[in-house]
Amino acid sequence: MISPEFLSFWAKSTELSSNEILPVFIPSNKTRVYLVMEGKLIISRIVGNTGEEIVQDILTPGDVFNQRLFIGVDMYNNLTAIAGSKGAKLLYMSTNDVHLLKKNNIVFEEMISDLLKQKLKSLEDRIEVLSFRNPHERIVRFIGHLQNKMKGSSKIYHNYSHDDISKLTRVPRPLVTKILLELREEGKIDYARGVIEILDFDRIFSD
Known part of the structure; x- marks a missing residue:
């Protein structure tokens, strides 16, 4: 803003x-x-x-x-x-x-x-995001840093497409989509265009 x-x-x-x-x-x-x-x-x-x-x-x-x-x-x-x-x-x-x-x-x-x-x-x-070799961990850390920008809110409003996230994390785009779907199916997040909602803080950042 x-x-x-x-x-x-x-x-x-x-x-x-x-x-x-x-x-x-x-x-x-x-x-x-x-x-x-x-x-x-x-x-x-x-x-x-x-x-x-x-x-x-x-x-x-x-x-x-x-x-x-x-x-x-x-x-x-x-x-x-x-x-x-x-x-x-x-x-x-x-x-x-x-x-x-x-x-x-x-x-x-x-x-x-x-x-x-x-x-x-x-x-x-x-730098921290890119320090992880595991693509899953990179995406989770990326979500965590977006959440920090929102000052801890469970709803993260952003302007990044899956292609943008792929470029910033250096994770292939199909894998970005796969990981986000897995996180949603596990009940850790929900997401739509322009918003990611963290549903389970403990599990997403500690698993």
Whole structure:
């Protein structure tokens, strides 16, 4: 959920159509921080000399891309940003905008500090998910981290498709569907489009 106060700092916008690439290394784009308002932005990286593409993150409304500029660090190399199948609407601010706001607005400074802490926690969660070799455990941990974002609620509202979960956990899509079905049949969760409900906290996270 994007707070109106945080939203008020973003005055410029751009829109991407379905699967359109955001040309992040055009000089003007490289010096922008983006806030996802609608749709999804898929961030991936080309690894080494193999040319393998690995999804680094899937950003949904309220997420920020290229937040490294908030602390004066350039964007990572070899990143690709592509809109999801339904396109994306992005708000953005330039490096100069960031410097002026940080200098003159203490509220903005505090919000950026909180945002960077949340991003760090998200990266730690992602590393933990990928540290498990067992696909079942990866999916369960992924659900657990989504639940933490919802501050412990049994109902987890999210914007991820099974394909998104597959990319983020590196578990094949058919296996993602199979594991979620098994968890539902075991009475541990129920799910529908955009929501996962945890029915048995003890069993899902302790089995």
